[in-house]
Amino acid sequence: MLIITEVLELETTDKVEIIDITGNINTAIAESGIRKGLVNIYSKHSTSGIFINENESGLLEDFKDIIHLIVPTNGNYQHNRIDNNADSHLRSFLIGCNETIPLEDAKLSLGTWQSVFFLEFDGPRTREITITIIGE
Numbered sequence: 217m218l219i220i221t222e223v224l225e226l227e228t229t230d231k232v233e234i235i236d237i238t239g240n241i242n243t244a245i246a247e248s249g250i251r252k253g254l255v256n257i258y259s260k261h262s263t264s265g266i267f268i269n270e271n272e273s274g275l276l277e278d279f280k281d282i283i284h285l286i287v288p289t290n291g292n293y294q295h296n297r298i299d300n301n302a303d304s305h306l307r308s309f310l311i312g313c314n315e316t317i318p319l320e321d322a323k324l325s326l327g328t329w330q331s332v333f334f335l336e337f338d339g340p341r342t343r344e345i346t347i348t349i350i351g352e
């Protein structure tokens with residue numbers, strides 16, 4: 217069994233931004249030489265998220281709209297007393313910071329309409345995502 221770790225660096229350009237990282241992950245898998253196992257995608261930040269869903273332009277706008285509805289930007293948040301980004305943390309808390317995906321035939325074993333996304337909630341920033349590939 218092999219364990220390979222790679223860090224994907226992203227430069228985000230907006231306060232809230234959705235970036236499809238499926239291709240980056242499949243590149244890391246190809247370079248690892250691992251054909252079967254598991255892949256964990258982990259964002260090392262408390263104001264971002266990782267999720268899996270469909271890459272359709274209207275739906276990506278719907279995700280942003282619903283995030284703003286559930287966690288309004290200008291809520292009366294305690295954390296804003298020390299750091300004016302409580303909305304970003306609360307959005308991250310709802311989405312979660314990692315996903316684990318089966319690896320088959322040297323690529324992510326996703327459903328036909330599934331992609332893996334990084335969600336920026338407090339950009340623009342430089343972000344690091346750890347890709348851990350475990351298998352043989």
Ligand code: ZN
Pocket residue numbers: 295299300301302305
């Ligand atoms: Zn903060």
